[in-house]
Amino acid sequence: MLRIENLIKIYKDIRALDGLNLEVKEGQIYGFLGPNGAGKTTTILSILGMIFPQKGRIEVLGEEVFNGKFDEEKLIKVKYMIGYMPEDATLWDFLTPMQTLDIIGEAFKMSKAERQKRSEELLKLVGLWDVKDKKVGKLSKGMRQRLLLAQALINDPELLILDEPMSGLDPKGIAEFKELIRQFNKEGKTVFFSSHILAHVEEICDTVGVIVKGKLRAQDSLDNIKKEFLRRAGHTILIETNKPIHIDLEGVKVEVIGTNKYRIITSKDVREELHDLIAVQNAKILTMQIKEPSLEEIFLKMIE
Amino acid sequence: MWSFKLEAKNSLRTKKFWLTIVLISLVYVIAFREIKDNLKATTNLQGVLTFSLIGYILASAFLFIGLYVLILGATSINGDLENGTVQISLSKPVNRIQYLIGKFLGQFVSIIVALLFATLLSLVITRYYSISITVKIISDLTIANALTLLSMLQLLALGLLISTFIRSQNTAISVVLILFLVTGLVAPQIVDSMAKDRAREEFHIKTPEDAMKMPVEERNKYHQRQIELQKEYHLRYLFYIPQVLLEDIVIDMQRTTFIKGKIRTEYIRAWDAIKNNPLRVSLLVGLTLVYLIMAVFRFVRMDLR
Numbered sequence A: 001m002l003r004i005e006n007l008i009k010i011y012k013d014i015r016a017l018d019g020l021n022l023e024v025k026e027g028q029i030y031g032f033l034g035p036n037g038a039g040k041t042t043t044i045l046s047i048l049g050m051i052f053p054q055k056g057r058i059e060v061l062g063e064e065v066f067n068g069k070f071d072e073e074k075l076i077k078v079k080y081m082i083g084y085m086p087e088d089a090t091l092w093d094f095l096t097p098m099q100t101l102d103i104i105g106e107a108f109k110m111s112k113a114e115r116q117k118r119s120e121e122l123l124k125l126v127g128l129w130d131v132k133d134k135k136v137g138k139l140s141k142g143m144r145q146r147l148l149l150a151q152a153l154i155n156d157p158e159l160l161i162l163d164e165p166m167s168g169l170d171p172k173g174i175a176e177f178k179e180l181i182r183q184f185n186k187e188g189k190t191v192f193f194s195s196h197i198l199a200h201v202e203e204i205c206d207t208v209g210v211i212v213k214g215k216l217r218a219q220d221s222l223d224n225i226k227k228e229f230l231r232r233a234g235h236t237i238l239i240e241t242n243k244p245i246h247i248d249l250e251g252v253k254v255e256v257i258g259t260n261k262y263r264i265i266t267s268k269d270v271r272e273e274l275h276d277l278i279a280v281q282n283a284k285i286l287t288m289q290i291k292e293p294s295l296e297e298i299f300l301k302m303i304e
Numbered sequence B: 001m002w003s004f005k006l007e008a009k010n011s012l013r014t015k016k017f018w019l020t021i022v023l024i025s026l027v028y029v030i031a032f033r034e035i036k037d038n039l040k041a042t043t044n045l046q047g048v049l050t051f052s053l054i055g056y057i058l059a060s061a062f063l064f065i066g067l068y069v070l071i072l073g074a075t076s077i078n079g080d081l082e083n084g085t086v087q088i089s090l091s092k093p094v095n096r097i098q099y100l101i102g103k104f105l106g107q108f109v110s111i112i113v114a115l116l117f118a119t120l121l122s123l124v125i126t127r128y129y130s131i132s133i134t135v136k137i138i139s140d141l142t143i144a145n146a147l148t149l150l151s152m153l154q155l156l157a158l159g160l161l162i163s164t165f166i167r168s169q170n171t172a173i174s175v176v177l178i179l180f181l182v183t184g185l186v187a188p189q190i191v192d193s194m195a196k197d198r199a200r201e202e203f204h205i206k207t208p209e210d211a212m213k214m215p216v217e218e219r220n221k222y223h224q225r226q227i228e229l230q231k232e233y234h235l236r237y238l239f240y241i242p243q244v245l246l247e248d249i250v251i252d253m254q255r256t257t258f259i260k261g262k263i264r265t266e267y268i269r270a271w272d273a274i275k276n277n278p279l280r281v282s283l284l285v286g287l288t289l290v291y292l293i294m295a296v297f298r299f300v301r302m303d304l305r
């Protein structure tokens, strides 16, 4: 569906994309996660031919749109099948939501009747039907955000690309938004959306790509990312004993964090060995706590 | 062209457009009073009227439409970038070149409307003085309008080019204001005084009294030479200022001759003035194309963010 290989984009002196690789498969909801300035928007704008990367390859919907340079014809062709919602853009404030969707439908060469029907559907879908004849300039930020989503859906796209779509939405809006994405995805459509907030992608994405400083740090399901992280960073076990002990196990790091309190960092399950070792020293375990990092912590660690 | 419709709508509803319309009306309030005096002093009512009306169309064009057009152009691409609409537009199957040209033509619509408005006011004045609107008046006014449109088109293309270079709309407006002052006032002043100096030299005039002491015939020749030199210098040094080119073409719609010390003003058909100035007309058109091509060239390889 979408494949990016070795993409490099340098703005004057900033390396925004530094050999980015990523792949989105058909039917996925792909969360593109990264801290501010990681290069998410740069990636998205490259896919759409809005900015010119220096090197690399981009394949969208089976068309190689970029290979060192853009193929204008293919780009136009795939844009018929792409919906895009930019981050903090305004629409034309002198138009109403209805007129906005109408004129955007025109860009897709839709017939008048088609545009009319589709605009109605979408305005109802995103909850803007009541304000359909109000000027966009007079809508609230959340309403404009919904309109931005609606305009991205006008052509019933195969691939939906969203840049920070949930910023500016209230909790109810976010929940509705996630539901919309799920609905859309159920029809077999692919969604690619960026965010710097883990919670936004957590329940909804089947695959997550983490971008840091223009490079992809990880790309997998959140479960697998977590497992992999634990494998590399290790579990943390906190124990408290009734007297001082000495722990000497292979591949295990120990820190003393209080009187008879220890933090054990290990990459494998050492609970049994630990028991035995402590029993041998005639000591008793008073408490044992296995600390699993939250996704948030993992994410923060990854982007450090 | 998709962006054409959008831009035409957009430019017609901006505050700057309506301000321009109001200012044009003001020019005609002044015109109304002045024409009255002019008409008293002549027997060639139609000729004087047509020429004055053309003069006022030009005046409103130079003063207000020109500035409006420059600002409109200079805030177009950077404006779209600032509010992000260009990213919406170009994420749709819209080609960059078509987008730019459509936008250009859409903005042009508002200029046509402004000029039509100015022309309409001219015709109202004509009727007011109960001078019948003849084919000649209409055709001359149309030609004058078409020429004005050409020069406005050039300013628009220049503005558009500027908007692809200067990222901030406010900076672009300041640049354009300075440009407008320099090319509209300062540069023509300097060049004109250069031309006058040269004429004085040719006629060996050292003090103003020298000119007064000249025989009438000679003095007329001197004045004519002055105008000639000015036009020549304009072409040499100010060929990129459409207002100046336009003015020089329009001057040719009126021919002043001196016969036995008497001044005679003849009004020539506007079309003849165009025929007599092929170089100026082609500069009006040619530079527009150059600016437009440069703007397209920049726009198609620009990072839009």
Ligand SMILES: Nc1ncnc2c1ncn2[C@@H]1O[C@H](COP(=O)(O)OP(=O)(O)OP(=O)(O)O)[C@@H](O)[C@H]1O
Pocket (backbone or CB within 6 Å): A011, A012, A014, A015, A016, A034, A035, A036, A037, A038, A039, A040, A041, A042, A043, A087, A196, B305
């Ligand atoms: N026009 C530009 N000129 C120079 N540098 C830029 C430009 N646009 C972006 N950058 C730089 O490129 C890097 C990546 O920016 P990008 O907008 O892609 O990040 P992002 O992941 O979308 O961040 P955010 O979460 O804040 O939206 C940043 O370091 C940014 O400063």
Ligand SMILES: [Mg+2]
Pocket (backbone or CB within 6 Å): A040, A041, A042, A087, A163, A164
């Ligand atoms: Mg961003």
